[in-house]
Amino acid sequence: MEYTGTGRVKTALLLFALTGLLAGIAFYFAGNSSLATIAWFVGVLPVLLALLLDILHSLWRGEVGLDIVAALSMTAALLFDETLAAAVVAVMYSGGTFLESFAEGRARREMHALLSRVPRAATRHKNGSLEDVPLDAIKPGDLLLIRQGDVVPVDGFVVSQAAFLDTSALTGESLPTRLSQGATAMSGSTNAGAPFDLSATHLAQDSTYAGIVRLVEEAQRSKAPMARLADRWSLGFLALTVTIAFAAWWFTGDPIRAVAVLVVATPCPLILAVPVALVAGLSRAAHFGVLIKGAAPLEAMARIRTLILDKTGTLTDGRPQIVSIDTYGGRDEDDILRLAASLDQASKHPVAQAIVAAAKQRDLVLPVPSQVTEIAGEGVTGRVEGHMVIVGGDTFVAQRVGRISGGPLALMQGSVLVAVALDGVMAGHLVMADPLRKGAGAMLAGLRREGIARILLATGDRAEVAERVTKGLGLDGLHAGLTPDQKVSLVLAERNNGPVMMVGDGVNDAPALAAADVGVAMGARGAAASAEAADVVLLVDRIDRLGPGIEIARRSRRIAVESVVAGIGLSVAGMIAAAFGYLTPVEGALLQEVIDVAVILNALRALRITPRDPMALRAA
Incomplete structure (x- = not known):
């Protein structure tokens, strides 16, 4: 069931049906039964018309749902002048679809956040100056300036001597990558180092990031829709309802009995219990993040x-962390970390920031460095407490102070080795990795x-x-x-x-x-x-x-199924009673309301679901 229109239309239909029901009741008790009948009829009509449109759309797609039972009950009640019963059914039905719409929300939102991350403009070199141009104006061969923190707008190759890019959002590689001159830079990666020049090789629409956007949109369009839980029960319940209603009319000759059967059969336990249980499950899951x-x-x-x-x-x-510290010359691990972190306070490099964070976790006091010089993607030099300190890649530091006898320990695959030199001597190595x-x-x-x-x-x-x-x-x-x-x-x-x-x-x-x-x-x-x-x-x-x-999803669905089974069982009992003449259409509608309340109360048990995982419970 689609139930034609947006959430606003569903809200309007519910308010219209509810207003008609309450107005009709007021007129009835005021002694004006004619106006009461008109109010109930007017309240039902928009809901019924919207429902019929949905049924036609569903049948066109080859789908049969429980909507047919609700449409039959409202139509039959209006035809045989049981307008109050029709109004009650209209309120129940529109209320159920409103709840379902609320539960689903915007399950498939537009990709505006993804698209907004794509730069709308780029900085291009032209005649010795810089100009900001729209993304669509970039052509292969254009020379672009990529500032620190910028997202690379199009695919291209590095013209500068080097570039330092964070490609984690594209490749899953947690540690930034150094690209040498002539290397290919993918659009969507972020400049984590000094500004560099990029020569565009593709149009924006043909670049890596734009391709990912298209992949997402295509995947969403091709995703198989999930059938509603209620619709999976629909065909059998529809056949049973029509059989009992037809038999009641055929054997008694009284069409009102068939109307009563249809009113009792209005599948509100399915329409109401399922969304209520699932909405409760959504709320409970949100409580646990x-x-x-x-x-x-x-x-x-x-x-x-x-x-x-x-x-x-x-x-x-997803963030590099220090997994071990190798020291030389009897130096203390904390001392090596403190000196390295003090110098790295002057760098925005992700590895440098991770070293600073590790030092702060150990409550180390970090003095302010001086005379700092940074070579983007390579390392940092400067003075800390009067000492000349060098922090960077092993090759970068070794070229300046030489290697220690024996060299660093063998690295684990996927690790990064950060060398630390003090006053011209290799002092230690920080081994960093992205741990489990x-x-x-x-x-x-x-x-x-x-x-x-x-x-x-x-x-x-x-x-x-x-x-x-x-x-x-x-x-x-x-x-x-x-x-x-x-x-x-x-x-x-x-x-x-x-x-x-x-x-x-x-x-x-x-x-x-x-x-x-x-x-x-x-x-x-x-x-x-x-x-x-x-x-x-x-x-x-x-x-x-x-x-x-x-766990919450599975238990919520189980509660929804339990509510449906109990509600349908009670509805079938009511249908049989109506077929034998023990219930009028209005009484059947009221009985259905009692069944609805019972199944809703049962469905609300999903609000009290507590996961078996004690860690999740303590952290909630």
Whole structure:
């Protein structure tokens, strides 16, 4: 069921039906039954017309839903002058569709955040000066200036001696990359170093970032729609309702009995109980930092069988951290870290900022450096407390002070070695890496307990890095070096094993998030593109919230099904009573209201769902 129009139209129809019902009741008790009948009729008519349009659209697509029962009950009640019963049904039905619309919200929002990240203008060299030009005006061969912090607007090659780019949003590589002169720079990456010149090789519309945007849009359009839980019960209930109503009329010759059967059969337990339980589940999940963008994603989340995880920023923290410190000449680790961090306070380099953060975590006092000189992407020199300090890549520092006897320890794959020299002598090495998030193994084990059969890793990072980071996690598959379109292909291929959930945080993950049955974005620090493309956003930077989110989704859906089964059972009993003449249409409508209240109260139990994970409960 689409229920024609926007949320505003649904709200207007509910208000119209409710106003008609209340006005008719007021006229009736004022002794003017004619005006009461007119008010009830007028309140029903817009709801019925909108409903008939939806039915025609559904039938055109070959779909049969519960809307037909509601339309039959309202139409029959109006034809046989049971306008009060028709008004009650109209209010119940429009109320249910309004709740469903509220539950779904804007489950598939436009990609405005992704598009807004694309630069609208660029700085171009022209005749010895600089000019700002629209993105569409850039042509291959144009020379562009990329300032520090700028997003590279188009694909091109580096003209300057070097460039230092953060490509994590595109490739998943957590550590910035140094590009030498002539190297290719991808649009969508961020300049993390000094300004550099770029020679454009593509039009903006043909560049890497624009291609990712198109991938996201195509994936969203091709995504298989999820059938509503209520519609999966519709055909059997419709056949049973029509059979009982026809039999009551056929054997008694009284059409009012058929009307009463149809009124009692109005599928409000399905229309109301499902969205109420799911809305309650959405609210409960948000309490634990899991934002689910509507009832359909929550339903899909409850049936997930395969989980595909990105590495950087998802399984790992996405920020380089110090994993060990090697010192020489008997120096203290904290002293080496303090000197390096003091000098790095003058640098915006991500690795430098990570060193400063590590020193502050150890409560080290960092003096202000002086005479600082930085070579972008290479290292920093300066004075700290009267000492000449050099911090940077091992080669950069070794060229200035020589190597220590024995050299640095062998590096783990995917690690970065930061050398520290003091007064012309190599003093130590800081080994940095992007480690696995704490509790990742326990989180994956918990997801398997929740029914996830397959857990895969899909990353744009190198295979050796991914293998080292995920060693011992017991993954069912590891796919490294993937481009955005290859991630989409993996998601589509895994659908053969059941509904697929994809978790990621970068721009390169956005197409796969859009293509998956459920896309989950790390919203706290992830790219806006992934948050827009996803169905679920983890509002806190904690992957361990995924387990409670899935548990809440499954228990909410279970409560919805329980409410539906109980409500339909009571409705069938009421239909049989109406067929035997024990209920009039108005009494049937009131009985249906009692059933509605009962199933809604049961559905609201979803508000009290408490995840079994005690860590999630304590952190909520």
